[in-house]
Amino acid sequence: MKYDFTSILDRHGKDAIAVDSLGTMPGFAPEAPKEGFDAIPMWVADMNFPTVPTIPQAILARAQHPAFGYFNPTKEYYQSIIQWQECRNGVTGLTASCIGYENGVLGCVISALTAFAAPGDAVLLHSPTYIGFTNSIEDNGFHIVHSPLQLDTDGVWRMDFDDMDAKIKQHHIHVAVFCSPHNPTGRVWERWELDKAMEVYRANDCVVISDEIWSDLLLSGHKHIPTQSVSEDAKNRTVAVYAPSKTFNLAGLVGSYHIIYNRYLRDRVRAKSGKPHYNSMNVLSMHALIGAYQPEGYEWVDELCQVLTQNIDYAYDFIVQHFDGIRVSKPEGTYMLFLDCTEWCEAHGKTVQELQKAGWNVGVAWQDGCMFQAPCAIRMNLALPFSRVQEAFRRLDKYVFNT
Numbered sequence: 327m328k329y330d331f332t333s334i335l336d337r338h339g340k341d342a343i344a345v346d347s348l349g350t351m352p353g354f355a356p357e358a359p360k361e362g363f364d365a366i367p368m369w370v371a372d373m374n375f376p377t378v379p380t381i382p383q384a385i386l387a388r389a390q391h392p393a394f395g396y397f398n399p400t401k402e403y404y405q406s407i408i409q410w411q412e413c414r415n416g417v418t419g420l421t422a423s424c425i426g427y428e429n430g431v432l433g434c435v436i437s438a439l440t441a442f443a444a445p446g447d448a449v450l451l452h453s454p455t456y457i458g459f460t461n462s463i464e465d466n467g468f469h470i471v472h473s474p475l476q477l478d479t480d481g482v483w484r485m486d487f488d489d490m491d492a493k494i495k496q497h498h499i500h501v502a503v504f505c506s507p508h509n510p511t512g513r514v515w516e517r518w519e520l521d522k523a524m525e526v527y528r529a530n531d532c533v534v535i536s537d538e539i540w541s542d543l544l545l546s547g548h549k550h551i552p553t554q555s556v557s558e559d560a561k562n563r564t565v566a567v568y569a570p571s572k573t574f575n576l577a578g579l580v581g582s583y584h585i586i587y588n589r590y591l592r593d594r595v596r597a598k599s600g601k602p603h604y605n606s607m608n609v610l611s612m613h614a615l616i617g618a619y620q621p622e623g624y625e626w627v628d629e630l631c632q633v634l635t636q637n638i639d640y641a642y643d644f645i646v647q648h649f650d651g652i653r654v655s656k657p658e659g660t661y662m663l664f665l666d667c668t669e670w671c672e673a674h675g676k677t678v679q680e681l682q683k684a685g686w687n688v689g690v691a692w693q694d695g696c697m698f699q700a701p702c703a704i705r706m707n708l709a710l711p712f713s714r715v716q717e718a719f720r721r722l723d724k725y726v727f728n729t
Contacts, residue, residue, distance in 0.1 A: 329626050331375050331633045332711050337367075341578060344370050348691055356682070356691040363689035366710070366718045370693070371509070371662065373575040373709035375633075377618075378626035381574060384617025385610050394609055399427065403612050406619035407583060411568075413624065414542060415552050420585065426596055427607045428582040431539050431567045432462045437599035438535045438565045438591075439468060439501055448497035450532070452485065453699040454664065456509045459537075460699070463503070471497050472699060475511060481655045483511040487522050494530040502532045506553055507540040510664045510698050510705050512657020514548040517556060524553065524560040533591065534564045539582070540660045542573040542627050545635045548658040554587065562588040565595055570618045573627060581611035634661045637708040637715045644719045649727045661709035664695060668702040670727070678702045681726070688721045 337345045344367040349358030359365050367374060404422035411417040428434040439449065445467030451459055453472040463470055473490045475483040493499070504523070507514045515523075527534050536553040544550060554561045569582035586592040599605040617623075641663055642656045651670030654663055667678050678696065682704060685692050695703025708715060 327629050327632075329378065329629050331629065332713070333376065334711055334714065335374055335376065337374070342367075342372075344372055344374070344691075356693065357686045359689035359691075360687045363687070363721070365689045365691050366714050366721075368690060368692045368707045368710070368718060369705070371572070371707060372577055373661070374711070374714070375575065375630070375709065377574045377576070378620075378623050380620045380622045381576070381614050381617040384613045388610060388613045397609050397612075399607060399612060400616075402616055406616050407568075410619045411552075411585070414627075415550055415555075417552060417555065424585055424587050424592070426584045426586065426592070426599075427605065428567060428569075428584050428599065429580055429605050431537050431569060431582050432458050433599065433605065434565065434567045434582065434584050434595070435459070435503060435535050435537065436462055436466055437605075438533070438595050439463065439503075440466065441594040441598045442533045443468065443501045447501070448499045450490065450494055450497075450499050450502040452505065452508065454510050454695070454703070455699045456505060456537075457697045459503055459505075460697070469497075471499065475508070475513075477655060481653075483508070483513045483655055485519060485523055487526055490523070490526050491530065494526070494532060499530070500532055502527055502534050504534050504536045504553060506536055506538050507543070507550065507659035509537075509540060509660055510662050510695070511655060512545075512660045512662055512664070514544060514550060514658040517551050520551055520553060520556045520560075524556055524563075527563065528559050532563070534560075536564050536566045538566055539569050539572045541568065542631075543634060543661060544631055544659045545638055545657060550659070554585065563591070565591055570615050573630075574614075574618045574623070576611075576614055576618070579611045579614050580608060581615055633712070634709060637661070637710075637712055638663070640712070640715060641706070641708055641719060644723075648719075648723055652727070661707060663706040663708060664698075664700070665704045665706065666700070666702065667704055671702055678704065684726045685722060688725045690718050690721055690726070 347355040408420050448469045448471045450471050453474045471493050476486050478484050541550040554564045554566050566585045571577040645652050645654050651673050653666040693705040695705045
């Protein structure tokens with residue numbers, strides 16, 4: 327491969343909660359490993375690869391100029407997004423006027439929610455549910471109503487459209503938060519699924535906030551279909567949120583963007599995010615996005631998806647072959663595995679917390695899945711060099727599941 331996905335980065339002391347927070351944030355971060363084991367970060371959703379070189383090059387080039395005053399986003403910023411969306415997602419007709427900066431996807435979720443719902447109102451989400459949705463939505467006074475995803479006979483997570491429709495009607499819901507690709511299950515929705523979901527939302531007059539931050543991280547040739555692309559109605563009722571942060575590991579720079587075609591929706595969201603004067607872009611974040619969306623970035627992401635596919639395939643096959651009682655649906659996107667540990671825990675008389683701790687003890691810093699609205703689950707981040715994935719599963723096999 328042209329780019330480096332094999333070097334093991336030393337992230338200690340480099341502003342990475344993935345490694346530096348182990349043992350320091352009870353209830354959120356995994357505990358530190360026992361003596362004799364190094365930590366393998368497999369929890370918080372960032373990557374352990376060096377990013378594409380054009381990003382630090384763009385940041386350094388801008389940082390060489392010694393003034394960092396007020397600024398406006400450049401034409402190059404908007405054109406980079408337009409070209410990326412066209413080349414990666416087949417989006418045509420996107421203009422700069424439909425693009426808006428956001429201080430993170432969750433910030434946009436809250437701006438949109440507060441623009442179209444009041445505290446105390448119910449909001450529809452699918453479960454399992456990203457913990458960031460749970461915290462931000464509940465912290466702002468909204469009531470989450472979950473429509474659980476269901477595993478079909480092939481082990482694929484599916485939406486229950488009848489349940490969605492019934493709960494929207496029962497709770498008088500008019501805003502839904504959607505996740506595509508889905509975190510934490512890794513589903514990449516097919517067009518017919520998006521069609522049916524958006525028809526449910528249309529029939530119930532729901533504004534849709536669609537988190538599409540994972541849209542570049544696709545496995546085994548799967549294709550992301552933007553929610554707004556499935557119909558003219560979907561285009562006009564959806565607030566879509568994207569970012570280079572998951573794709574290129576830029577979360578520490580902060581810099582997401584929304585795409586909103588409908589003028590009314592756009593005006594209301596921008597009023598909510600803009601009037602408090604908090605939603606301002608960092609100049610280095612802007613240059614990082616431009617650096618990411620270069621031709622080298624397109625190549626880098628293609629190689630990254632190959633690496634992630636290899637890691638996911640290896641981990642999935644290892645679990646199926648060696649860990650009896652652990653159920654896992656093979657992801658189609660993202661770099662996360664979501665393990666249902668119910669049968670294993672029942673067979674071994676252990677709680678999922680005890681299972682998690684056994685992994686933490688030997689340096690496998692995986693994540694408590696209960697916070698994702700799943701009662702006996704663990705989430706695993708596979709975005710790290712293949713040698714680290716192999717070592718993690720060697721330890722899980724020897725010290726945790728088959729002792």
